[in-house]
Amino acid sequence: YWTGQVHPDHRAAGQAALDAYMPAKMPLYHPEQLAAADTALGKVERIFLFATDRDPDIYIDVASVYPQKEAATLAHESQFPKGTESIEWMRELDRNAGQVVGLAYAERFKEIRVW
Structure with a gap:
């Protein structure tokens, strides 16, 4: 499961x-x-793990939908009571993931093929 x-x-x-x-x-x-x-x-046939300690092998470019991702995150007021200050960690995480593959923002996953 997700150790992260x-x-x-x-x-x-x-x-x-x-x-x-x-x-x-x-x-x-x-x-x-x-x-x-x-x-x-x-x-x-495939399972995708997010926030795992396994090395990611799938990177999804989320730059084009980033405004919607931020708006959806901010709408989660009970989880993010400080507004944009609360989601800076998300931006940093997605920026860092994007840098690995030359994108502005990315989400990363570990793909597991199952039978």
């Missing part, structure tokens, strides 16, 4: 998603769920 993620609820949600990918494609886990209309087995 400090929120326990985020870690728990991430672990739950990782735990769910394999059973999602196995018909004997909960076959009754396949009886509903428009249902099929899941097909997960």
Whole structure:
């Protein structure tokens, strides 16, 4: 899971998603769920981890949507009570990630291919 993620609820949600990918494609886990209309087995081939201690190998250019990212972050008033001062860490993180691949801002992920 995300060793860099400090929120326990985020870690728990991430672990739950990782735990769910394999059973999602196995018909004997909960076959009754396949009886509903428009249902099929899941097909997960790749998982992307954010804020992990594993070396990232995917960098997404987020410069074109950065104003929206900042606005969405600032709308999270309970998490960012000091406004733009509270999100300077995010800008620095995204700038540093971008510098690695020659972009203004980037988000980085570790890709894990699963069977």
